Each structure stands twice: as C-alpha cells, then as structure tokens.
Amino acid sequence: MTAYQSPILMVDSVIMQLANDSLQVLLIKRAHEPFQGMYALPGGYIVAGETTLSSHERILGSKAGVEQQLLRLVEQLYTFDTVAGDPRGHGVSVTYMGLGIEINPSLSAETQQPAFFAVNALPRLAYDHAEIIAYAHERLKSKVNYTNAIFALLPVYFTLTQLQTAYEAILCRPLDKRNFRKKFLSLDLIHETNEYQRDGAHRPARLFCFNEMRLERSTRSFD
Amino acid sequence: MTAYQSPILMVDSVIMQLANDSLQVLLIKRAHEPFQGMYALPGGYIVAGETTLSSHERILGSKAGVEQQLLRLVEQLYTFDTVAGDPRGHGVSVTYMGLGIEINPSLSAETQQPAFFAVNALPRLAYDHAEIIAYAHERLKSKVNYTNAIFALLPVYFTLTQLQTAYEAILCRPLDKRNFRKKFLSLDLIHETNEYQRDGAHRPARLFCFNEMRLERSTRSFD
C-alpha cells in the first residue's frame, strides 16, 4: 500500500498547566535546523504502526521528558497543513492539547531544553506554532465554559478561590467572586469536603473536590 | 525526507444538504474491496503536494462528481486513526464537512454511485463512517447555535418557515414558531427583503436574506 506517496505526517503537542496565576505552555528549544535555537512546540514525525495519540505520547516523552500519567486530559485539536512557511516542505501536523498539574519536564541530554512560558508572554516561535497555541487557548476557553475540563488543571482538593483564579487565568479577565461561587456551585460539578486549607493569617478556606475526574458536560454553560 | 515511514494519509468528506425537510449526507457505493458494495463516505488517499483541503476537493470531484463551488461552507472536522476495523491496516483520516444546496452528484462511470441519504435513516456503512457522520451532525448542531452556518444550507432568499424547518431538520426537534422568529430576528444575522414567495392558496411569505454569506458568530447563542 505504498503506491501512494503521502505528505509527511507529524504531531505537535500543546501542553498546558497553571503556574503563578497564569496559563503556561510547554516549549522546547530547537536543536537542529530549521529554526535552530528558536522555541517551538514539542513535536515530531509519526512512524508506521503508531496512532496519532501514541505518537504524541512517545514524542512528548522523548523531546520534553513529560510522562503521560501527568496529563489528566488530552484532546485532539486540529490538523494543520504546513506547506507555507515550513522549510522542510509539505507536511500535515495533527495537534493535541494536554492539560495537567506539576508537570516537570526533565532536562536530560535527550530532551530539548523544555520549559513553560506564560501564554500571554511567549517568545518568538518557529513555524506557525503561535497560531496553534492561540487555537488551543481558544479551545480551552470555550471548553471550560460548558464542561468540567478545568479539573485537569487543579489539584484534587482545591479552594473556590483557586478555582476562580484558574478561570481568570484561562479566560484572561476578572470574575466577580460572589457570582462565580453561586453559579459554579449550581452546576453540580463539584462537592464540598470537610477539610480546610490553612495558609496564613486569615480565615481557612474550605476545600472542594470534582465529582468526576473525567470530562463531563455541565447542563448549563458557565460563562 | 522519506527516512520516516508514515501511516497512510487519507481524507473523508461528509457532504450534507437539506432535502424533504431532512438533513441528508452524500454516500458512495464502494467499488472495490474492502467493503465492496457497501455504502461509505467519499474519500481517498492524499498524495504528495496536496493539502488536506485540496485533496478533499479532488477526491470529491473524482469519486462523487461534486464540484467545489456547490459547497458553500467547508470545515475540517477531526482526524481519525483507522487502526481498528480497517482491513487495509493502519492509517489516518482527516475528515471535512461540506454544506451546500442542490448538490447533484454526477453518475458518470468515473464516480461510485453517489447518492444522498437522510442522516436519520442511514444504511449500514463501511469502516467507522457512521461515527464520523454522527460527529459531523453534532458539530453542525452546535455550530448553527452560535453562528450563521445555516446560510450554507438555504437558498439566498428564503422564508422564515424555511429557516425554521432547516433548524428543525438539523436539531431533530420541533421549535415554537413565534419564539423562533422573535429570537432569530433579534440576532441580526438576516434582513428582510421586499420580495414575497407565492406558492399556493395562502398568504405569501416574506423573503429574507443573510447579511453575510461567510461564517460569522452571532453575539448571543441561538438555542
């Protein structure tokens, strides 16, 4: 079945987590031409026998030292044609978004200097990767509005302030505290625990917990 | 750059239009094994030098005799891995959805008996094509709620009843006439004309027209 010569098939990964009250994305520094020394999304070629998803897992491990189990939600984004602007020539890139917490990319010799950057303060990027990140950010913005997707970016037990801060980091705008709590609690996506978080000279905050740690749609939309 | 052996890259097209108050999808009858004689989405292999979109256009023309200019909205859907259930072995299929009106697939010797089927009454399909159609239908259902996408399924001049019938066909549920009109008119996606449609022993219906014949988001969501 190799009578057909296909375009080159690649996968690129948009790995995001929250840190310092902002949404961050994992980038690597390219070791080779083209775009040597520039930042880019971790990505690579899909080889025979791999699914796009398993390829994403393998490449993420080898290029950025990120273990799959740290990703709590993985979703395919879009498939980009890379004719224009890609010096390697014609190709097709399947992109995945992965969300998690405390992702610490390893800095071994194998990997390519992986590090997280705030999505609102990205360096200049190779290829059309700035577009891909913008697309992922839009997808996430819309997804947190009608699903519980944000569970993937928060610890298992979290305060309502942490939850609100997470929404604000993703949506890039401030939210009203009272309305946020009233509305989110009415969605039946989380339940309270009897645990409290004590951290400083102020009233302790009650800890909450998601009902499901898998993606589910909420009845009403959030925003 | 052929040091890497990629999975086979394919494109499959979900072409839809309205007919007989129902949403229909274009299928072909497979001429060859595997699944010879079964119905399937028109699709084929992407060859070197093609983008996924240009491949979709070429294949649609050759397998189903559908000219591109009849498609008023084309959108990439999702990229499916076809390891399981595909006797040809491992592959990746990029799927596109195309919407139009009065698409008359040609029945020349080149094409593979293309014909439209109501999405609610599909024959048994080859591969995982039933899933792909269900995915496209869901995408369309959600898209008509927050965009003017339905323009692609209606004539340039249309009555509000036609518009409502189109929504009902896509959403698979009845809508209240007064509320539908009030709400849709408030979205500022269409404007009235001074033309009327006369067709039978009843009051003529005013014709309306979309403001834009390109995809645009509406401020509020429809449903």
Added chain:
DNA sequence: GCAAAAGTGTTCCAGATACACCCATGA
C-alpha cells in the same frame, strides 16, 4: 487589634418559555 483572605444575599434586568388567534391568498 489588625491585616488578610474567606464567605455571604439582594436587587435589577434581559432573555427564555408558553401559548392562540387573525391575515392574505388561491381555488
């Protein structure tokens, strides 16, 4: 007692829903 974050309710407005009759035409 004071600084710091947690927690809490009401008012107002816009949009959603439910619902039934008159209008214009062709036969």
Added chain:
DNA sequence: TCATGGGTGTATCTGGAACACTTTTGC
C-alpha cells in the same frame, strides 16, 4: 367561503450582572 400556511404579542419565569460587608484566623 373555505382551506392553507403566514404572521403576530403578552405574561411569567429563570438566570445573569452589579454590588459591600462580616467572619475567621495568625501575628
């Protein structure tokens, strides 16, 4: 005049937006 689909308005309800003070703790 009658059959057929076109066209219209109101009352009610629910959810969204705006907005400020009290509570609990550590120091």
